[in-house]
Amino acid sequence: MKKQRLAVVGGGQMGRALVCGMLDNQVIHDSDVVIVDHNVASRQWWNDNRPNVSVGDNLTAAVKQADAVMLAIKPKVIANVAQQSDVSWDGKLVISVAAGVMLKSLCSWIGHQRVVRVMPNTPCLVGQGVCAFCGAADVSEDDKAWMTQLLSSVGMAVPVLESQMDGVTGLSGSGPAYVCLIIEALADGGVLAGLPRPLAMKLATQTVLGTAHMIAETGRHPGELKDSVTSPAGTTIAAVQVLEQNGLRGTLIDAVAASARRSRELAAD
Numbered sequence: 001m002k003k004q005r006l007a008v009v010g011g012g013q014m015g016r017a018l019v020c021g022m023l024d025n026q027v028i029h030d031s032d033v034v035i036v037d038h039n040v041a042s043r044q045w046w047n048d049n050r051p052n053v054s055v056g057d058n059l060t061a062a063v064k065q066a067d068a069v070m071l072a073i074k075p076k077v078i079a080n081v082a083q084q085s086d087v088s089w090d091g092k093l094v095i096s097v098a099a100g101v102m103l104k105s106l107c108s109w110i111g112h113q114r115v116v117r118v119m120p121n122t123p124c125l126v127g128q129g130v131c132a133f134c135g136a137a138d139v140s141e142d143d144k145a146w147m148t149q150l151l152s153s154v155g156m157a158v159p160v161l162e163s164q165m166d167g168v169t170g171l172s173g174s175g176p177a178y179v180c181l182i183i184e185a186l187a188d189g190g191v192l193a194g195l196p197r198p199l200a201m202k203l204a205t206q207t208v209l210g211t212a213h214m215i216a217e218t219g220r221h222p223g224e225l226k227d228s229v230t231s232p233a234g235t236t237i238a239a240v241q242v243l244e245q246n247g248l249r250g251t252l253i254d255a256v257a258a259s260a261r262r263s264r265e266l267a268a269d
Contacts, residue, residue, distance in 0.1 A: 003032065004093075004146065007066035009059060009081060011037040011046055014097055015072035017124040021154035023050070024127075028150070036062045060086050068093040068146075075101050075266070082109035093143055099169060100266040103136045103162055113138040116147055119168050120154070122176050129155035130172040134162045166267070170260030178255055183208055 006028055008015050015035070022028045030052035037043050038057050046055040056062065059081070063069055069089070071078055075098040082089075089110045096106050097118045107113045113136040123129040131151035135144060144159065151157035160168060183204045190200030215222055230237040243249075 004028075004067040005032050005034075005065060006068050006070060007034050007036060007062040008070045008072055009036045009062075010070075010072035011035040011042045011055070012039075012072065014120060014124070015070070016045070017122075017129070018070070018072065018097070018120065018151075018154055019053075020050070021124060021127055022150055023053075025153035027153045034062045034066065059084065063087050063089065063092065066092060068095060070095040070097065072097050075099055079105070079109055082106065093139070093146075095147070099173065100263055102267050103134065107136050114143070115139070116143070117162065117165065118147075118151065119165055119173050120151075121172050124154040127154055130158065131155060132158045132160045132165065132168040132172065134160050134165060166260040166263040167256075169263040170256040170258070173263075174256075174259040178252060179208065 006019075008019055011019075015037075019028075019033060019035070023030065023033070030050070034054040034056065035043070035046050036056060036059050037046075043055045043057070046053055069092050071081065071094065073081060078096065078098045078101055082094075089112065093114050093116065094106070094110050095116045095118060097120055099119065101117070103115060103117050106115045106117065115136045116133055116139055117135075118131055118133045120131045121129050124131065131154065133147055133151065135147075148157045148159070158168075183201075186204035186207070187197070187200040190203060191197055195203070211225070214220075215225065218225075226240070230240060
C-alpha cells in the first residue's frame with residue numbers, strides 16, 4: 001500500500017487504541033503519525049509512551065502535512081473542529097470515529113465527499129475489536145483497501161452500508177457492555193454456588209472467551225454447539241430452561257434494538 005501520513009485529532013482512549021494497534025502491527029510507522037490534542041495530560045501520555053510519535057496542538061499545521069486525518073473526538077465537538085476556517089481539508093481522506101455523526105453532515109462540514117465513518121468498539125484496546133466502516137461518494141477502492149489494512153490491525157474491519165451503522169452500534173458498539181454484564185452475572189452465580197470470587201471471575205471470563213473462539217474458529221452455529229453440551233435430563237438443559245423462562249434471548253435482542261434506536265435518535269438531534 002502507498003505510504004500515507006496520518007494526523008489523528010484526539011489522542012484519548014480510542015485514538016490511543018487505534019493508533020497504537022496500527023503502530024504495533026507496523027501498518028504505519030512513528031514517523032508517519034502526528035497526534036493533535038489540546039489536553040496537556042493526553043499529550044504527556046504520548047510523550048511518555050510513544051516518544052517517537054509527533055505530538056502537538058496545532059490542528060492547521062498537522063492537517064496541512066497529512067494525507068489522511070482521523071477525527072477521534074467527541075460527537076459534540078466534531079462540527080466545530082471540522083468547520084475551523086483556517087483548516088483546509090482539500091485532498092485529504094477524512095476518517096471520523098464519532099458515534100452517530102452521519103456522512104452527510106461530515107461531508108457538509110469538511111467540504112468534500114472523501115470521508116469515511118468508522119464505528120469501533122472498546123476491545124480495540126487489546127487488538128480484538130470490531131471496526132465497521134462506510135464511505136461517502138468519493139472514497140476510492142484504494143482508500144477502502146487502506147482503511148481495511150489500518151483497522152484490521154486492531155481486530156476485525158468490516159465494510160458496511162451507512163444504513164446499517166445503527167445496527168452495528170447496537171450490536172458491536174454497545175455489545176461489550178452486555179458481555180461484561182453476562183460475565184459479571186456468571187461470576188456471581190459461581191460465588192452463589194460456593195466458588196471464591198477470583199476463581200469464579202476467571203472461570204466466567206475464560207468460558208465466554210473460549211466459547212466465542214470456538215464459534216469463530218469452527219464456523220458452527222451457536223445453537224448446534226449449545227445442543228452438543230445439553231445431554232438428556234442433565235445439568236446444562238436444566239440451566240437452559242431457567243434462562244429461557246427468564247427471557248435471556250429476548251432481553252438481549254431488545255437491548256440491541258434499544259441501542260440501535262438510540263443511535264438513530266442521536267443522529268437526528
